[in-house]
């Protein structure tokens with residue numbers, strides 16, 4: 001078995017997970033603090049896809065009976081006696097490659113078979129929607145409002161503690177707009193970086209504005 005290209009790195013944001021299929025096998029990609037991990041997309045308990053569960057602070061929680069795993073190691077946290085089947089991962093030229101080892105190539109369980117099929121990961125050359133990930137708070141709300149003012153077709157994906165802002169092709173925000181909505185001075189890039197743990201697209205920042213575009217990947 002050799003490494004297979006499964007997704008663009010820019011399609012898997014920090015703190016998120018994504019199911020895909022590698023050589024006919026359901027695999028879950030997880031990205032934490034820049035590192036990508038790959039596991040069989042099935043809980044060690046009864047095989048329910050972990051992609052239907054939750055990833056929070058590096059902990060994977062199964063949706064069925066709440067088994068929990070360390071997303072960096074695949075080891076069980078609750079209970080500790082279980083572990084996930086892991087696969088080798090490497091990144092190359094902006095893409096994630098996964099190798100399903102012979103040791104872990106086995107028939108999925110009946111529970112896994114009955115679950116909905118994940119979408120095959122299609123490697124992309126560029127993100128089509130770009131923008132920041134913002135930690136929710138007063139500053140983020142002002143930035144989001146400013147982005148809504150200045151861009152068309154803005155999508156906000158609410159993730160609880162943070163929000164993902166997505167705009168087709170190019171997302172622009174100006175310091176003037178943010179300050180007007182915030183009611184106080186706002187410095188670029190410093191104040192933006194404080195509330196932006198990640199972003200999608202290529203970011204260009206001056207003192208007056210920030211622009212995310214499809215020019216390059218992150």
Ligand code: FES
Nearest residue numbers: 043045046062065
């Ligand atoms: S199937 Fe995951 S906890 Fe039971």
